[in-house]
Every structure is written in structure tokens, then in C-alpha cells.
Amino acid sequence: MNQEEENSQNIKSFLSFRLNKEKFAMEVEKVIEILEVPRITHVPKAPEYMKGVINLRGKVLPLIDTCVKFGLPAIDLKIETCIVVVAIQINNEMIQFGILVDEVLEVLEEDEKEIQSSPSIEKKNSIEFIKGILKVDEEFLMILDLDKAFSIDEVHLLKTSEEVSTPA
Template sequence: MNYEIDTAKALKSFLSFKLADKTFALEVEKVIEIIEVPKITSIPKAPAHMKGVINLRGQVLPLIDTCVKFGLPAIEPDLNTCIIVIDLLLKEKTIRFGAMVSQVLEVLEKEEDHIHASPSIEANYNLEFVKGIIKENEDFIVVLDIDKTFSVEEVKLMKNANEKKTETSKTK
């Protein structure tokens, strides 16, 4: 008998995007959808990166300016600006929010051994948010660990903003 051994390695899919002039990616399985920037309602006394909330088909969705979250200048929306709708897992609960990015690029398919560890990287980012680095041609793409990107307090703020906005719209 002649058996062939399947040596193909498992591929992972990542959505790449720009924040200012820097390229990042996150696992596609976290992405629910990508939308254009609608009208944004600001939340008083929210942190600078909490852009506000948006209406997503009747659902109130907290919106984060991802550039500000990572210490970059705030996004000035243009034709390339998008919102990545993401599910964040926190203590066995899923929180849905929008992450505003400068531009969505493409979906990358990479073998796991093409994702390099990040401990020695010197960057302006808190490395606990970094899952790894992908080398694409001569460029590096920072892969975010989206579940660690936001603190418990920030997630509570997003959840509270969602609940307050929902309550306000119910009383009108």
C-alpha cells in the first residue's frame, strides 16, 4: 500500500488594516463585518479613544478610534476609513464593538510558523496586545491579540455606553 502523508500546514486568516501609516492585522474569526463610517454620537466624559456609539441596524455599537487607542493621532475620516465590527471575548461574555481604522487592506492567509514572536520588538505599543509579527515582503505587520487590547474597565465602559444609549432611545 502506498500512503501519502499530508504535510500541509494549517493556515490562519488575518484581516490587515492601516492605522495612520502602520499596518496591523487581527484574526479573521474575530471580525463580524466591515462597514462604512456612519453618523457617530459622542459619549460625554468618555476616554479619548472612545469615539462614541453608532447605530448598526438598530443595535447600539460602541466605537473605538483605534489610532488613539495605540497612541497615534486621531483618525480624520475619509473615503478609506472603515469600521471593523469585532466580537471581544471577556470572561465568557462576548462584547461587540466597532474599531475605526484608517483603511482595510486585505485578508492574509499565513501558516502558523510565519507568525513570529514579538518579545524583542521595540515599538510604541504595549506588547501585551501583540500576538506576533508577520513579515510580508519587506514590511512587518503587527498581529493584535484583540482580546487583550482592551482592559476590563474599557469593556465595561463600552457596555455601559451601549446600555445607556439603548435606554435613552427607549424613553424617546
Template sequence: MKDTASKINSYLTFKLEDEIFGANVSKVLNILEMTKITKVPKAPNYMKGVINLRGAVLPLIDTRIKFDMGETTYTTNTCILVLDIDMGGESVHVGALVDSVQEVIEIDEATIQPPPSIGSKYKSEFIEGMAKVNEEFIMLLNMDLIFSTDELSLLRDSSTEILTEQEEITDQKKVNKKKINSRGF
């Protein structure tokens, strides 16, 4: 008799407006509360800016804008998913604003249905499939395909530019402090 056991995957579910989405937990590095956002000039409209994550600059995406759902309205439930996205073999970390995080669920691969080919307002190439859990459909996202390589490069470059500017400001502050200290103030 053939072994027909299917694979079980864990997904973190979250809401955007009234829709539930799922991201494979292997792609979610952290869940953060809202924090101060630094705007990035000339960034794409879906890039809210960057945040400081333990000393590293993390680009922050408004997922609702990226999915053509309008801008995120900040509430006490709004949070940031820190995602690990594969860009041609290179790991890129991105923060994604979501309306709320729901729970971690386990889904049997055999129960995942293909995304609808028509009638969906989302690009089917980044929808891994649909799963029905507790009478609700959850759109399972392929986090590696939400952003094109060009978009990820732009996000990474914008973040690097901000980091370089911050380092230059810090260096200038150190120089000014040394000047003040050398004068005996």
C-alpha cells in the same frame, strides 16, 4: 515520519497611519463605511461615541488614539471594523476605526515571529506576533487583549446608558403622540 503540517490562519489587514496590522478574521464580524457617530459624555478619550448597527448600539473606538498614534483623520478610506471580543467568556461587540482595510491574507503559524521585546511603541501583550508578507511586516493583534476587562465594561456600560436614554426618548415621543391623537389633531 511525524506530521509537521502547521496551521494556516486568515487575517484581515488594515492600516493605521503607515503601519499594517492584522486581525484574525474570526474576530471581525463586519466592515462598515463611516456613519453618524453619537458622542458619549464622560467617555474615555479613545471612545469616539456609539453608532447604530441594525438597531443595536455599538461603542466606537478610535484605534489610533488607543495605540497612541493621534486622532483618526477621516478620509474616504476610513472605515469601522465590527469586532467580537471575548470578555471572560462573554462576547462583546466593539467598532474600531481604522484608516483603511487592505485585504485578507493567509499566514502559516510557523512563520509568525514573536513581537519585539524592546523598541516597540505598542504594548506587546496584545501583539500576537509579526509576519513578513511581500517584504512588509504586519503586526498581528490579539483582539481579545487590546482592551482590559475594565475598559470593556466601561464601553458596554456607556453604550447601555445611551440605549436607555434613546428608549426613554422614544417612549416619551409615543406618549406625546398618543396625547395628540386622543385630542383629535
């Protein structure tokens, strides 16, 4: 199937997941693995969305509560709660961390052309982190821009910036 569609170019894979009631997606290349939630060690005095650290096979992995980050209520740990381990490049260094999501859904393969830019009217939450909107079977998925959403400088940015601009 993959080969057949290669001609129609730019097929990309996305991992979709749920935060609160909304569906999101991220590029599959950034995902390293998906874990069940182990024991989390809380780090005192950290911002609320920094959930703590976990032991990933002997490595210490920082954990981010994506819901708090996007202004939603904190994630309640349930059976379907998952940790998506991702790696992004920050200051020329690959940094791994886990993001807590309410539920991991599926892997989608979609043409890049299907991505629509996000409507700019909705200024409620940090739209800057949304790369675009993907329409799948009458449902809309928001594609996260991981590099923007989880860069370290952004930690400080989040506290200060009120007006959120929308990139094209």
C-alpha cells in the same frame, strides 16, 4: 488552493489594515463585518479613544478609535476610514464593538509558523497587544491580540501602567 495546502497545516486567515502609517492584522474569525463610517454619536466624558456609539441596524455599538488607543494621533475621518465590527469574549459574555481603522487592506492566508514574536527592544507603545509579527513580501505586519487590546479592564489598566511587558 486551500485543500492543497492543508497538509502543510495551520493556515490562518488574517485581515490586514492600516493605522496611521503602520500596517496591522487581526485574526479573521474575530471579525464580524466591515462598515463605512455612519453618523457617530459622541458619548460625553468618555476616555478619548472611546469614539462614541453608532447605530448598527438597530443595535447600539460602541466604537473605539484604535489609533488613540495605541498612542497614535486620532483618526481623521476620510473616505477610506472603516469600522471593523469585532466580537470578543469578556467575562463569559460575547461583546461586540466597532474599531475605527484608517484603511482596510486585504485578507491574507498565512501559515501560523510564519508568525515571529515581536522584538522586545521596542518598548514605545503597548506591545502587550501585539501577538506577533508577520512578514509578508518584505513587509512587516503586526498582529493584534484583540482580547488583550480591548478587554474592559484594560480601560483602567491603560491609565496606570507605564512599564509594558512583552509576552513570549
